[in-house]
Amino acid sequence: MRNLWIVLLWLYSALSVANDPAFLSLNDLQRVKQQLAHHQAAPPTIDAWHQLKQQADNALKHPNPSVTDKGLLPPSGSKQDYLSLSAYWWPDDSSADGLPWQRRDGEVNPASKNEQSDGVRLARFTADFQALTLAWYFSGDQRYADKALAMMRHWFIDPASRMHPNLNFAQGIPGRSAGRHDGVLDGRYFATRVVDALTLLRSAPGWQPADQQAMHFWFSEYLHWLRHNPLALQEAAAANNHGSWYCTQVAGIAWYLGDRETVKAMVELASSKIALQIRADGSQPAELARTRSFHYSYFNLQALTALAQLAGKAGLGDLWHSSQQQSGTLLAALDMMAPYSDASKVWPWKNRDRVSQRIIPLLSMADNSLQQPRYQQWIMQTQWKDQNSGAVMQALRDTWLLSLPYQQP
Template sequence: MKNAWILLLWVCSALSFANDPAFLSLSDLQRVKQQLAQHQAAAPTLDSWQQLQQQADKALKHPNPSVTDKGMLPPSGSKQDYLSLSAYWWPDASKADGLPWQRRDGEVNPASKNAQSDGVRLARFTADFQALTLAWYFSGDRRYADKALAMMRHWFIEPASRMNPNLNFAQGIPGRSAGRHDGVLDGRYFATRVVDALTLLRAAPGWQPADEKAMRQWFTDYLHWLQHSPLALEEAAAENNHGSWYCTQVAGIAWYLDDRATVTAMVQLARSKIATQIRADGSQPAELARTRSFHYSYFNLQALTAMAQLASKAGLGDLWHSRQQSGSLLDALDAIAPYSDEQKAWPWKNRDRVSQRLIPLLSIADNSLQQPRYQQWIAQAHWSTDKKSKGAVMQAQRDTWLLSLPFQQP
């Protein structure tokens, strides 16, 4: 009888995977939707909704993107294979052909950010796809869902334009490597943006059974690549943010595919990442060693916070307090939270800093723990910005006030 009850609980939990987004909070989305419909949304929520609508309206006018749009040809000979260039590598000025490229940590080579490769294209596609889906969810305007579905079919399904489910040629370095394990990081958007949007789009009027079948097959094939490719397995072993994001990417896709065993394995792997990456004082040495130390400290915690949230949702234990060797995830958040105030000086070497990016992580932590641990930092957040950081600040505001409403004391 006991075993039968355990099996029933497992089945019910597994079934919830299919209907609940991995990283988005369905209850928060429903609450925001109701607030907007009843004209009761708080000012930051209303501002975020207007920003989202503007992005979705622009996306309505964009051609449907595909990896076949790039100018470069991957070594495979097929433009349907994704290809990107490593951002921090530059031609060697002492060589006539510039080869092999040399590393300049933190200095972005513009050649990695144009239409000749797929890196920027993937980021824009997934951002627009998510924005269109959310705009449809909040407003009910079918135009947004129809456009999202058209983009999805063009990128993932249609034979002539679909992306092959691999990242064999991601973050390549001319003269050194056609693709690297670091490039697996590019695929994080499939988990953090695409699969949760797909879960919401199932309720859209234009969604077809053939869409469900095709998308599940694409992500099944891509998950197989993530679990078996030598490049991907190198990424899984990485001892910095790359390893954390591997956990998050694989877990989010496995959640979408109802693969509880893989989600469980990624929660365990994330637990080991926390143990090796975070010190007792909450510092993250591997990220602080970078020339963009604030960005990478935040970036690693973004992945681990998402994993802690997912672990809680799946009933797979507490990653927030996990402490195997030295520091915990909460230790790291405690240490970095004061730097959400842009007036507080960051004491490590650094190139850039957008302090507001920390606010969504602090909000997710409070909501998941149901504790007002970080409310003082969330409450004093300023959403004004300069031109250079405008996009990042707007995204942080949206993530906080549309997707993870700040914790309210019961």
Template sequence: MLKVEKFTCVLALFMLLNAKGFSTVSIQLDSMVLAKVKQKLHDGTASERTQIAYKALIASANKLLSIKNPTVMDKTIVPPSGNKHDYLSISRYWWPNPEVSNGLPWIRKDGETNPDTQTDAVDRKRLGTMTGGVKSLSLAYYFSGDERYAEKAASMLKTWFLDDTTRMHPHLEYAQSVPGYSKRRSSGILDGKSIAAVVPDAVAILSKSAHWTQNDTQKINQWLTDYVTWLTESNLGKTENNQNNNHASWYKYQVATLALYLGNKPLAKDMVNLAQQSLEQQLDAEGKQTHEIARTRSFFYSCYNLDALTSIAMVGDKVGLDMWNYKTKDGKSLMLAFKYLAPVINGEAWPYTDIHGTDVSDLMDALARMSVYAPSKEISSLLKKSIAILIEKEQATGKKNEDLQSLSLTSSLFL
């Protein structure tokens, strides 16, 4: 009887996915979980948190319908190439040198964002608007079936990647530039992580819409193929891959995710293997992330790196590698890294510098992934405590936590 009931549930979900599912394989989003959330939203059995999050998603999507599509052509600072199609950003932790009349070259103040680096004069803010907008719109389309959201998401993707007059060239040669320095910086590759995080799954969702064609998919896949080629063959890409911190993790995440999406499983597998091996250099015997704790935002960057590593582990599942339970010869693992951060969740003070203080929200995405793909009593306990901390803060401030809101629509935590 149990087997029959289980088969019936699977069949029902299959039918739901077939009716309004994805035409291509999702990468970071779990299509089965999304189907369950959608079903519960439609039949009125979704949790109150999920219903609130859905309403907020629709409200955000409605506002996005009327915005101008972001494009790299709108920046006012021209890249060194002289071509506005080339993406340009300025590294956020760099400031004019007060001891020099013209401020050049700029100097680094780790963890302190210079607001002048985040303006519309360069592309980083627009890239965030595009990827964040496409994510919200594609999810709004998936849950509601409203074609207006698919049309706008498709339009934003075409403007940024496909239209000859507005497209970004598929490289990051001038990302995270620093005024006064002519040398290009591999750290700018970090800017591209939102492309890998959003575009493959958005295309999978939009593939059901009349506003996104197979030709559109072929064109954006060519852009992504060219981008992966640049990531893997350029000197900047090779340099970034050889770092020992979150930059290398997010580089491997981008290549692994896009390679898997594009059907290049050998390359994706290579990246997951390299990420597993990198635990030897990134962690000490206690699970401390040695390169991240040296930062002025040491807790944040420790969580940020785990966000990347657990995202890579999800790719690993799809290429036959279990990074969740992988251990180096010295016993270093993802679990060891989580254990090192656990005392903060349990109320202990963080022993290193973090100029903005510790925020459990920074660990939520990675912790939620770990709870699904490598469940244990310890991880379950940490997750419950983290959620309780954030809910208590919500009640105190009257403001919903964005991480919990997002997880309530894309994970099984609040089903």
């Protein structure tokens, strides 16, 4: 009887997950794979492939990471609970114990970026997991799939090392809060990197029915947390990039789980956020008010363009043109930012840093989704210099390896 129950659960899991990634295009991936195999890829695609392969080769040498590796102990008493510290908060110099920490917008506290907490660890794990999966997909080298599977099981499945499916203690501030709704943002990588990689990895030798059952269970539990926990619900109401990323994260995970109604709900919620966030001239006041105004203007659009692409794929509406009275559209915001992909054009708002190429993958995604050459002039004139920069390297990869620029018929 128990074996029958396991079989039925497996069949349910197999039927209730997506066969198509949420944010990656299988057609583009297949085209790139063929181009690489036949030595017909464009030079930027070859550069991006070499960078991806180097990352995957390095990941082969890393120990399998877990949230239990951190030095700090979460208030729950379990290191299996994720814990991160808010990046822009610092000890109070006027206080003997430094508490409570004080905010300095745009100034990253190194204490939030070390091995004592999980923020950097999660980002590195998800980036390596995605790179390994893609390296296996493009090359067929089983070593990459085997390592990705081992990392997946260690982070999500093995009883002693698995992460509990919550973000209760994300982006905490010493002296103020053990965890905040802003910390839900940390989980965006589960949607943009992990579940799409899982969709590809399911066809790798070594993938087991038990893996599918366990990953379906973990993400079902995590999605329930995202939809019902008070911290997560506060994040859903956020009127800036945090709210946009909430929609995209929930929609991507729901798509993976085959939960179309939740994807639809997130598309509708994102439409209302676009109306609040984007003015008719394409500016984003909440992001332009930040000390890193270029980064956050791009960052908000990164979430919205990813969700717009998924909405179109799912037949759930057009977020590209969505607008309400006196509000702007997603395309208006991309139009406004496109000229600043040219680093020589001065960004007129206060700013701490700017990587102009980061906007290019979003422009390429829009052209591909709409099947229009709207942004081709900006895409094709981009200079992919400073490829030692992680942000430039990622933009190159996203544009030329994962989402090929639109080619007009």
